[in-house]
Amino acid sequence: MLPGESLLDGARRGAIPLASSCGGSGTCLSCMVRIEAGTAPAPSAADRLLFSAKLLADGWRRACQVWPTEGCSVLVPPRSSGAQAVRTLAGGDVRITPDPTVRTWRIRLAGLADDPARGLDDRLFAAINGTGPARCQALDVDALRAAAALAGREPAKLLAALRLGELVNVLPASRRALALAVDLGTTSIGAFLLDLRKGHTAAISQAGITNPQVSLGGDIITRLNLAVREAGRRQDLQRLATGGINRLVAMLCGQLGVPATDICDVVIAGNAAMVHLLLGLPVDGLAHAPFSPALRGAADLRARDLGLAVAPGAGVHLFPGIAGFVGGDHVAALLALETRGLAGSALLLDIGTNTEISLLHAGTILTVSCPSGPALEGGEITWGMQAAAGAIERVALDGGVLELQTIDGAPPEGICGSGVLDIVATLLRGGVINHRGRLQAGHARVRDNGPAREFVLVGEEERDAPAIVFTQGDVRAVQLAKAAIRSGIDMLLQAAGLDEAQLDQVIVAGAFGSYIAIDSAVAIGMLPDLPRERFRQIGDAAGLGARLAALSHPHRARAAGIAREARHVGMAGSAAFQRRFISRINFH
C-alpha cells in the first residue's frame, strides 16, 4: 500500500479485481471485505453507521473506507470480487451461407529459386492471385511479418487470410483461421471463438467474465463521469476493456490449445459508452444531455490499434449504433432477431442500465432508449451483485415463511437482477409493499434501521456476516427502472399507432432478460400483461449478432442497413417521456 491509499485504490493499482459499483465514493456496499489478520484500522464514521459493533469487531469494512497503515490479510467475499465467472447464454445457433469478411485460401508459396530478386510480397501476390478466385491487392505489414516467419528458401503450403482484398494474416496450412465475436457489455463480456469456414454460428469455444471496468464503477454513468473528469482514468478504462477481451482470448485459445494469432478477424458489439471507452474516444458528449456520441456508425480498425492480442493485422469491426444510447449491441440483437423469421408486430427489449427497446412493425423499426438505471442488474441495490454463485435469484413468501433460491445453491451473498425483480413482485403480491411502493411496517421481516426501512432477507445471525436486506431505497430504484421501461414501450406503441394487445411477440434479450421471471416483470408493471406464450427470452442476442457478422459479410452489411433504417423516436429528456414516466411510477 502507498501512504494515504485506500484498500480499494491499492487493489486497483495491483490489478486485484474488486467490485466497486459506486466507483469508490462510499455510497454502496459492493466493496465490502473482512480484514482477517493484522490490525484492522479503526472503522470510518460511515462504516460505523453501516456495520454492527460485532461485525466491526469481526473486521468487516468497505475497502474504499479503509486506509491501511500496515500489512493485513483481507477476505474478499465472492460478491465483492470483480473477477467472477459469469453465466453466458449463447443465444442460439443459426445456419448461414459461409461468406465471411475475412476469407481464407490455401496457397502454395514459391521458393526462392524461382526469381530471387522478387520479394516475398511478390511471391505472396503470385501465390494468392495465381490460383482460384482469390484476389489480393494489398498486404498488411504484419501479415508480411507472419509470412516471413513461415517462408523459407523452399516452397511452402500456407493459409492466407484476406480481408476485402488485403492480406491480413498468414498461417501454416495445417491450422484453421478463427474469428472472435465479442459481446462487450457494461457488466460482463462474452466472447465466442468461431471457425471462419463454418456455416453456422455455434462457437468452438465461449466464455464470459465480469467486465474488469467494474473495479472503477459498476454502472455506465459512474464510469463515464470518471472518464470525463480524469484523462488518466479514461486510459485506465480503455486498458481494462482491452485487458478483459485479451483475458477471454487467452482463455478461449488456451481451451483449444491454439495460438491467439490464429484469430484473423474480430467483431465487437457494445453499447455506445463501452465502444467509446474501448476506443479511447472522448465521452463528454455521452455523459450529458443531449447524449451525442463521437462515433455512432460502424468502425473498422486493426487489432494492433487496440492492443488486442490476436493477429496484429486482424480487422476489428465495431457494430454501428442507431443513436447516442442505442448502440451496436442493440443493432446486433436486431440482426440476430431477423434470423428468427418474425411475423407480426414484435417488441425487442435489451434491459440494462440503459434499456433499448425496438418495435418491429410493418417493415419498420422504431427504437427508444430508456434510462432504467442499474437497479435491474443489481447495481445501486444495497445488496445487489452479479449473477454469480450465491446470488439470490428467486424469492417466494408463503405466509410468513421466506424461501430463497440462489445461483448454484450456494449460501446467499447478495441479490442479482432477476432476484431484485422477484423480490419486488413477491413483496407486492404479499402486501409487504403497497401500490405506491412503500414497505409496510408490521411484517416480521420489515424493520426500521434508523430512518431507513428495510426487508430482511437473511439476518446477521443467520450468516454471521452483515444482514442481507432489501431497503425502501431499493424498492424506489426498481420503481424508477420499471417506469422508465414501460414508458419506453408506451412511446413506441404510440408512435406506431398500436395498442399493447396488438403485440404478437415480446422478446426479452440479454443475460438479465433471460433469467427474469416474466410473471414478476408483469406483476410490477414493467412489461405489459399479455398472454404468456407471446413472451420469449432469447438469451445473448447481441452475441449471436456479433457471431453472424463475424461469419457473414452480408449480415455485417445488413447491420449497417438496420442502423440506418431504424428510427429513434424518443429520448429520456423529452416532455412526452416525462409525462408517461410519472404515470408509470406506481404499481398499478
Added chain:
Amino acid sequence: MLPGESLLDGARRGAIPLASSCGGSGTCLSCMVRIEAGTAPAPSAADRLLFSAKLLADGWRRACQVWPTEGCSVLVPPRSSGAQAVRTLAGGDVRITPDPTVRTWRIRLAGLADDPARGLDDRLFAAINGTGPARCQALDVDALRAAAALAGREPAKLLAALRLGELVNVLPASRRALALAVDLGTTSIGAFLLDLRKGHTAAISQAGITNPQVSLGGDIITRLNLAVREAGRRQDLQRLATGGINRLVAMLCGQLGVPATDICDVVIAGNAAMVHLLLGLPVDGLAHAPFSPALRGAADLRARDLGLAVAPGAGVHLFPGIAGFVGGDHVAALLALETRGLAGSALLLDIGTNTEISLLHAGTILTVSCPSGPALEGGEITWGMQAAAGAIERVALDGGVLELQTIDGAPPEGICGSGVLDIVATLLRGGVINHRGRLQAGHARVRDNGPAREFVLVGEEERDAPAIVFTQGDVRAVQLAKAAIRSGIDMLLQAAGLDEAQLDQVIVAGAFGSYIAIDSAVAIGMLPDLPRERFRQIGDAAGLGARLAALSHPHRARAAGIAREARHVGMAGSAAFQRRFISRINFH
C-alpha cells in the same frame, strides 16, 4: 557504466550518439575518443598497436576498447560523433499540378442542435460529402479523436484531410495541412516539409541528420548482420530509425512553430535494408545471397503503426523497389529524373555502399546493383568520416607540397567520400600509387607503419592528435568500389547493346555523388571518360522523388510503374559480373 560494459556500449545505452562504423568489433577508428579527466584505463593490446605512446598517455582510446571502472570525462572529436548535422542538397524544384494522395477540404461542421442523436461521425460525413466534390466513405478513429477535440456544441470551421476517401486527420480551418517527405539513407536522413496544397516541390523547411543507426554500424552490412544475429538489436535499429525521423519532424515543425499533428501524410524513400529495418521486417533474406527482400513493392501504413510523431492516422507510403538491392530510393531518383525531360540514352548512378545504376534507353529502364562497399562514403576507410565540418574533401599534390581542403575550412578531422576519391586520383596522377594500386615507397609522405604502408595527410605533430593517414588498405577498398561500379556500367551497356561513347548523359545523384570531382572519378576509372558536359550532378534526387510522390498521386502511381517496368539485369554474384569486376580492378 555497467560492470564489464565498454564505453561504446555505455554511450549506446545512454543514447549518446557515437559513430561506430564497424559496429564495435574493433576493426575501425571511427569511435576514437580522448579521455580527458579521471583515470584512463590501461589501453587494450589493439589500441597499443594503434596509438603512439604519447597519444596513449594523452588519453586517446577507441570507445569500443575501453571498459571504464570509474567515472571519467571523455572528449568526442567531431568525427566520432554520431549526431552530426549533414549537408543536404534539395535536388531541385519542380512545378506540378497539385493532386496529392491526401487532399484537404474546408468544411463547416454542424453543431449539436441539428440532431443530437446523430454522432460526430455522422456530422463529419455530412459536412464533407454535403459540399463540393469531396467524397468520404470512412473515418480513421484517430481523425475522429482529432475532430472530437475541436468540435463543440456550436458549428465549427475545420480542415478535413482525406486519403483516398478516408478521413485521416482534422485540423482547425486556420491551419495548413502538411506532408513530410523523407529520404531515408544509410548514412543520413533528409526530411522535407511540404504544403499539401502547393504545386511545386520546394520544401517549406528541410533538414538532414546523420542516420542514428550509425551508432550500431556505419554501413548496411554491419547493421544487417547485427539485426540477423540479435532480435533485440533489430528492435534497436527500428527505434533508431523512427527516432531519427521523429527528431527531424521536431526540428522542421519547431522551425515553423506548427504542431507535428499538422502533418497528414508521409512519404519515405529508402533502400531495401533501410525500409526493412524501419518496418521491423526480418532481414535474413537481405543479409545473404541471393538477397531476396521480404518487401519489394510499395507499402502503405499509418503513422501510428510506425510510432511516427505526426498525425497518428496519417498515411505512410514507402516507395516500391525494383529488386533486392535496388530499393525505393533509386525508384524515387528515377521518378525525379523523369521530370527533367531526358532525351537520348542516360545513365543514373546512386553511389553508396550499394550502388544502383539505371540505364534509360529507348523507353526502357535497365537496372543493376553493385556491391561497391562503404569506402566511397568514407566507411571502412581508416580515417573516413561523414561529410561534416573538418572532413577533407579535396586534395592537391603540387610536387611534394600537399594541399588539403576541408568542409567549412575547419581543422582536418578525417576524410569524407569526395575526399577519398580525390586522394586516390591525386596520388595516382602524382605517381604515388601505381596502376596496380600499390603505394610507392620514396615519397616523403609515404611511410611503413609496421607491415602496413600509408600516406600521411596530417602528421601527429601537425595536430597533436593521431595522424590522419590514407593506407594501402584504403586504396584497395577504393579499387574494389570503383571496379564494382564500372562493372555495373559495363553490364548495363552490354545488355542494351550500347557503347559507352553513345551515352548522352551520365547523371550522378545523391549527396556523395554531388560533391565528388568528376575528373577524379574518371581518373580512377570509376566513370567512363566522356566529354565533361555530358555529366550532371543533381543532388538528392531520391528526396525530390519523395516530394513529388507526397504532392502528386499520379507521380506516386508512376513510381509503381517504374518499379514494375524496370528490368534488373545483374547481380553481384553472377559470373558475368565477376569477370568484368576482375578486369576493372586495376587503374587502367
